[in-house]
Structures are given as structure tokens and as C-alpha cells.
Amino acid sequence: MNTWEIFTIIGTLAFALSGALVAFEEKYDLFGVYTLGFITAFGGGMIRNLVVGIPVSAFWAQTPLFLLTFALITLLVLLPSCYFQLWNRWGIFFDAVGLSAFAIQGAIFAQSANESIFAMMIAAVLTGVGGGMLRDVLAGRKPLVLHTDIYAGWALFAGLLIGIGFSHPIAQYVLFVLVICLRMLTVRYCWHLPRVSKNIA
Template identity: 80%
Template sequence: MDTWEIFTIIGTIAFALSGAIVAFEEKYDLFGVYTLAFITAFGGGMIRNIVVGIPVSAFWSQTSLFIITFCLITVLFFLPAFLFKLWDRWGVFFDAVGLSAFAIQGALFAKTANESIFAMMLAAVLTGVGGGILRDVLAGRKPMVLHSDIYAGWALMGGIVIGLGLDHPIMQYSLFVLIIVMRMLTVHYKWRLPQVDKRI
């Protein structure tokens, strides 16, 4: 199993958990929970493929990931309710893991296709934040990436670093940890990008 596949699995699991927990919070029914979990886990990659020009058939070739996601969400239904209270503490962490894993995976995906560094940056951002944007929109929430804090910037950083030639797996895993740490520090210290107030 190569690095690209490992980051794909990590990101899929982390974002599937993120989508399912948000669905539980919004009191979605059974179908809604599965739908939001799958969209969060696979939405970013789907958007990236459309923009980059990857055939739609590539999306449906991820049978093993579909099965993993389905089984994971099914297990969540049998967990006691009190465990989900831990989401307030660990939810941001899982989201950070998904962001980091998918940003790197997206950049590596573009790199294996011999795309430019700009394509790697775009692929990193789209893969890293796309699923989360779809999750928030379907849950009736403002997409965090557009207003809350520094979020897409860390995905962009991953794309830049991969684009500059970070080829060794150890360095890629180090980047994976770094993005998670920076995302958690962003939340802890409430780092923000400048906001524009043009109210009339």
C-alpha cells in the first residue's frame, strides 16, 4: 500500500465520522446520516475530479472505501449515546485529520498525473475542504472554510509543499502531522483571516 492510498483511507474515515456526527447533531434520519457521511467523505474528491477532468468512472471504482464507510457508519448506530458527547472535544481533531489527509492525497493525486504545482495546490484545497463545504451546506450551516478561521490555508500549504518536491514518505507523514497541529492551534488560539465588513 503506497502513501497515496494510506492518506485516502485516513481521510475517508475521518471525514465520514465528521459527516455522521453532524447528521446526528441535526437529528437526521437513517438515510440522512448515511448520505451526509458519504458526501463528506467523498465529496471533495468528486469535486476535484470534475475540475481536473478525471472521468466520473474513477469515482465508482472505490468499492473498498465505500464498504469501509458503510460499515463505519453502521457501527456508530450501535454505540451508546454518551460517547457522542466526546465529539465536542474530538470533533475538531477528526476534521483536522481529514483536512490534512485529503489535502496531501489531493496534491499527490495531481502530482502522479504530472500536473503543475498550481494544479496540485488546487487539488489539495478542493479535496481537503470540498467534502466539509458540502456537509455544512446540507446541514444548513455556514461553510466553516468561508468565514470561520484559517482552514483552506493549511490545505493550500500542503499542496505547495508537495508541489515543491516533497517525495519521501517520512516527509509526507511529517507534513500530515504539521497540518493537523496547525489546524488545532488555529482553533485553540482563534486565529482568523481579516474579515471584510461592507454593510450598507
């Protein structure tokens, strides 16, 4: 199993957990839980594939990941409610893991296609934030990527480092942990980009 496949699995499962937890918070029904879990897990990859022109058939060739995601969400559904008194606080962490894993996976994907560093950065953002953005929209929440705290910026950062030479698996795993830490520090200390305030009549 290569690095790209490992990050794909990590990102898929982390975002599936994130999507399911948001569905629980919003008190969605069973269909809503599975829908939000799957869209969060696979949405970023779908958006990236559409942008770079990969055939839709490639998306449906992920049966093992579909089954793994289904099993994970089913396990969450079957767990007693008392577990989620502790688990709810992990929603942001799972989102950070998914963001980091998919940003790196997207950049590696573009790198393997011999694309430019700018393409790697764009692929990192699309793959890293796409699923979470779809999750937030379907849950009726303001997408994290549009908030004032730094979110997509860490995906760009991951794509940039992959583009300038972080090609060794060990370096990529270090980057994976680094992006998670940076995202969690962003939340903890409320780091944000400058706000744009205009008075429009």
C-alpha cells in the first residue's frame, strides 16, 4: 500500500466520522446520517476529479472504501448515546485529520500526473476542503472555509510543501501531523485572516 492510498483511507474515514457527528448534532434521521457521512468522505475527491477531468467511472471504483465507510457509520449509529458526550468534542479534530490527509493526498495526486506546483496547491485545496464544505452546506452551517479562521490556507500550505519537494513518505507523514497541529492551534487560539468590512448601501 503506497502513501497515496494510506492518506486516502485516513482522510475518508476521518471525514466520514466528521460528517456523521455533525448529522448527530443536527438530529438527522438514519438516511441523513449516512448521506452526510458519505458526502463528507467522498465529496472532496469528487470535486477534484471533475475539475481535472477524471472520468466519473473512477469514483465508482472505490467499493472497498464505500464498504469501510458504511461499516464505520453503522458502528457509530449502533453505539450508545452516552459515548457521544465525549465524542462530540472530537468533531473538530476529525475534521482536521480529514483536511490534512486529503490535502496531502490531492497534492500527491497532482504530482503523480506531473502537474505544476500551482496545480498541486489547487488539488490540495479542492480535495481537502470540498467534502467539509458540502457537509456544512447540507447541515445548514456556514462553511468553515469561508470563516475568518484559517482553514483552506493549511491545505494550500500542504500543497505548496509537496510541490517544493516533500516527496518522501516520512516527510509527508510529518507534514500530515503538522497540518493537524496547525489547524487545531488555529481553533484554540482563534487565528484568522483579516476581515473585509465594507459599507454597502
